[in-house]
Amino acid sequence: MSKVLVILETAGGQLRPHSLPGITCAAEIARATGKPLHLLVLGAQPGEAAQAVAAAGYGAAAVHTLAAPELEPFTAEAWGDAIVHAARTLDASVIGGTASSTLRDALPRAAAILDAPLVSEVVKVKSGDTFVRPISAGRALQDQKVNSGTFFFTARGTEFEHAHPTGAVPVQALAAAAVSTRGAQVKGVQKTESSRPQLTEAKVIVSGGRGMREGANFKILEQLTDLLGGALGASRAATDAGMVPADLQVGQTGKIVAPELYFAVAISGAIQHLAGMKGSKTIVAINKDAEAPIFQVADYGLVAKWEEAVPQLVELIKARKG
Numbered sequence: 001m002s003k004v005l006v007i008l009e010t011a012g013g014q015l016r017p018h019s020l021p022g023i024t025c026a027a028e029i030a031r032a033t034g035k036p037l038h039l040l041v042l043g044a045q046p047g048e049a050a051q052a053v054a055a056a057g058y059g060a061a062a063v064h065t066l067a068a069p070e071l072e073p074f075t076a077e078a079w080g081d082a083i084v085h086a087a088r089t090l091d092a093s094v095i096g097g098t099a100s101s102t103l104r105d106a107l108p109r110a111a112a113i114l115d116a117p118l119v120s121e122v123v124k125v126k127s128g129d130t131f132v133r134p135i136s137a138g139r140a141l142q143d144q145k146v147n148s149g150t151f152f153f154t155a156r157g158t159e160f161e162h163a164h165p166t167g168a169v170p171v172q173a174l175a176a177a178a179v180s181t182r183g184a185q186v187k188g189v190q191k192t193e194s195s196r197p198q199l200t201e202a203k204v205i206v207s208g209g210r211g212m213r214e215g216a217n218f219k220i221l222e223q224l225t226d227l228l229g230g231a232l233g234a235s236r237a238a239t240d241a242g243m244v245p246a247d248l249q250v251g252q253t254g255k256i257v258a259p260e261l262y263f264a265v266a267i268s269g270a271i272q273h274l275a276g277m278k279g280s281k282t283i284v285a286i287n288k289d290a291e292a293p294i295f296q297v298a299d300y301g302l303v304a305k306w307e308e309a310v311p312q313l314v315e316l317i318k319a320r321k322g
């Protein structure tokens with residue numbers, strides 16, 4: 001019987017938590033179609049991570065591994081080949097995972113090779129072939145029906161619960177595949193070292209925009225972030241200007257986040273930024289322009305210059321904490 005196959009991401013021998021909502025979405029598709037759920041761990045040496053995943057099971061029938069040195073560091077080319085190989089070998093007809101920057105890159109490539117459609121950013125599974133997804137930068141939701149035996153999907157991580165451990169399942173290694181980076185070369189990897197939580201996992205996010213003017217001014221936002229145990233984010237204008245690293249970008253073309261508390265400091269609230277954070281439970285906006293669109297989505301708005309408001313807020317929180 002054909003399968004639902006979820007592509008997982010791992011680091012340091014462990015499953016990356018942002019893969020868990022993708023499993024939940026896939027499990028819903030598996031239930032709706034009556035197909036079994038299978039998990040796939042890719043990498044140069046995926047064995048240890050696969051064992052950790054298999055110990056938790058997550059409602060799957062089995063965990064598969066596909067090992068190839070070309071799979072690390074990540075290139076969409078090599079991962080695309082590997083996903084196609086796994087889908088063919090396992091007879092998977094529904095293939096997907098969480099809409100992370102990695103899978104948003106690799107899954108469309110695999111779908112194109114198999115000439116299969118891809119439903120991106122699924123926010124709800126209506127049935128085995130009909131899905132709800134945002135369009136027009138999140139301004140509207142669309143029902144999308146798939147008319148193809150084989151299809152791919154990416155699931156929006158903020159819209160599905162994290163899959164829960166259900167008990168151990170077997171690990172099966174797939175035979176080596178012809179995996180190629182097709183000439184793509186990774187020239188270097190710049191990792192942001194941070195003790196803060198991942199943006200997509202954080203309960204509190206403090207984001208700064210172009211109005212912060214320069215990178216050094218983010219120090220005060222970092223203080224606020226650390227007092228609240230949160231993650232630092234930014235608008236694209238701030239990352240494009242090099243104030244902070246690109247992987248802090250929140251929005252349509254950055255990270256989609258939905259924390260309990262989101263601070264937007266000196267961010268105007270362009271539709272592409274809102275697309276990445278308007279699902280946050282409580283939004284606090286600090287902007288000197290009372291007409292800034294961010295105030296239309298904010299639960300709490302403060303018309304003020306950040307230079308005055310944020311240091312005061314930091315001192316108040318410090319005083320409260322004692």
Ligand code: FAD
Nearest residue numbers: 209210211235236237251252253254266268273288305306
């Ligand atoms: P601005 O719009 O310039 O706003 C700066 C704000 O700071 C203003 O409201 C101003 O009043 C305020 N301000 C200035 N000084 C102070 C001060 N001293 N104190 C308080 N407030 C102050 N953007 C994203 O963020 N994420 C995305 O993923 C994204 N994807 C995009 C994809 C596409 C295809 C396109 C076309 C655009 C995308 N953008 C994205 C860009 C987006 O359209 C906006 O340009 C961007 O979000 C603006 O960033 P900003 O709010 O920081 O800057």
